[in-house]
C-alpha cells in the first residue's frame with residue numbers, strides 16, 4: 178500500500194488549519210475565563226469571543242450582533258427552523274423546503290410536521306436545482322419560512338438563491354439557507370441576496386469541529402434554541418465554546434484570504450478528475466450540475482456496482498471517499514438526494530462522492546484516476562447486473 | 568485499516584472465492600435483498616445429489632460479497648440436504664461475525680443457495696423446494 182493516503186472526503190470534514198490550532202491553544206488553559214464573568218479572566222475571553230464574531234461577519238457582510246454561535250451546522254439548522262416557526266405561530270403554520278436538504282433540515286421539518294405544521298418539500302430538477310417558480314407557487318398566506326440550502330453536500334449543486342429569495346421576500350416570508358458547504362468557500366453577501374438566516378459550520382472550512390453559527394438578520398424574531406442563560410443576547414444559553422469559536426474566527430481569516438484562489442484551483446482539479454473518470458470508465462454519469470457546482474465536489478454514478486464495495490476497495494488503496502449508498506451509512510435507503518434527482522435505485526447505490534480540499538494535489542487526482550478503473554472493473558466482473566461481466 | 572469488518576470478511580471481500588458464471592450449471596437462483604436492493608445470483612452444478620461446483624455474482628456491499636463467497640465455500644462438495652441446512656448465521660459466524668446492521672446481508676446468501684437448489688429441483692423433478700419463498704426482487708427496474 179502507498180505510504181501517502183489521499184483524503185477525498187472534505188465535504189464530510191476538513192482538517193483544522195495549523196494556524197487555527199495555534200490560535201485556539203491559549204484558550205484552553207491560559208485564557209480560560211467564562212465570557213459572562215465580569216472579572217478580568219472573563220473579560221479576556223469575552224474579548225476573544227467578540228473578535229471572532231467580527232471575523233465571521235466579514236465573510237457574509239453581516240453585523241456582529243447578527244451572529245449566534247452554535248455547536249455546528251445541525252444545531253444552526255434546527256435553531257433556524259424551530260426558532261422561526263415557534264416565534265411566528267400566530268402568523269402561520271406553513272414551511273417550505275426542498276427534497277434535497279441536509280437531514281438537519283428535513284428531519285427537523287418532519288418533526289414540525291408531526292406537531293401540526295404544514296411542510297412543503299419542493300422537488301428539484303435532474304441536476305438538483307430548485308425552480309424559483311415552484312417556490313412562488315408554494316407560498317401561501319400561512320407560509321412563515323422558506324429554507325433552501327445554498328449548495329448540496331452530496332451532489333454539489335448550487336441553488337439559484339438570489340432568484341428564490343427575491344420571490345420569498347416579495348411575499349414577506351422569512352428565508353433561511355443552510356450554507357454549511359459554501360461558507361468559507363464561496364463568496365456570500367447576505368445583504369445582496371437578502372437571506373434572513375444562514376447556517377454555517379466551522380469544521381467544513383478548516384476550522385474546528387463542534388462549533389458553528391447562525392446568522393440572524395437584525396429584527397428577526399426567533400425563539401431561543403437553548404434556555405438557561407443570557408449568552409448570545411439571550412438567544413442561545415450555555416457557556417460559549419471559546420477555543421472553538423476562536424478557532425473558527427481564525428479559519429474565517431484564512432478563508433477570506435484564500436477563498437478565491439482555492440476555488441479556482443479546486444475547480445480545475447475537480448474537472449480533471451471528472452474528465453479522467455469519464456474517459457477511463459464506461460457507463461458512468463455525473464450526478465449534480467456540471468457547472469453550477471461546488472468547486473470541490475465530484476459525484477458520479479457507476480453502473481452495475483455498489484458504493485460500499487468501491488469505498489472499501491479505494492480505502493485499501495489509501496483513498497478516502499464517500500458514497501450515496503445506503504450500505505455505508507447504517508441506514509438502508511439510498512441517498513434521498515440522488516433519488517430526488519431521479520437516479521434509479523441501483524445506480525444510487527453505485528454512486529461515489531469525492532470532495533477535494535486545500536491539500537489535494539494534481540498527483541492525488543492522477544492516482545485516483547489510475548486506481549479507480551481497475552476497482553470498478555473487478556466489481557463489475559462479479560456483478561449479476563452486468564451481462565457477461567464486462 | 569480497522570474498518571467495520573473482520574479480517575476474514577475483508578479477505579473474502581477482497582479475494583472472493585468462486586466468482587463468476589457457471590456455464591454448465593443445472594441450478595441458478597437469483598435473490599434480491601428487499602431491505603437495501605442488493606442482488607445475488609448463485610449457480611450450482613449438482614451431480615448425484617452433490618454440489619460439485621458453485622459460482623456466484625453479487626451486486627452489493629462488502630458483507631454481501633463476503634457472505635456469498637463464504638457460502639459457496641461452505642456448500643461446495645456438500646449434499647443438497649446439507650446445503651439446505653446452511654443458515655445466514657452460520658455464514659456470518661464462519662466470517663468471524665458481521666456488524667449488526669449488516670446481518671441482513673447474510674440472509675441474501677442463505678436464500679441464494681436455496682433459490683439455486685429450488686431451481687435445480689424444478690428442472691429435474693418438476694417440483695421446487697417445498698415451502699421455499701424467496702424475497703421478492705426489489706420493485707425498481709435495474710437498467711441493463
Ligand code: FES
Pocket residue numbers: 503504600603604605627628629630631669671672675
Ligand atoms: S446486501 Fe445490501 S447492504 Fe449489504
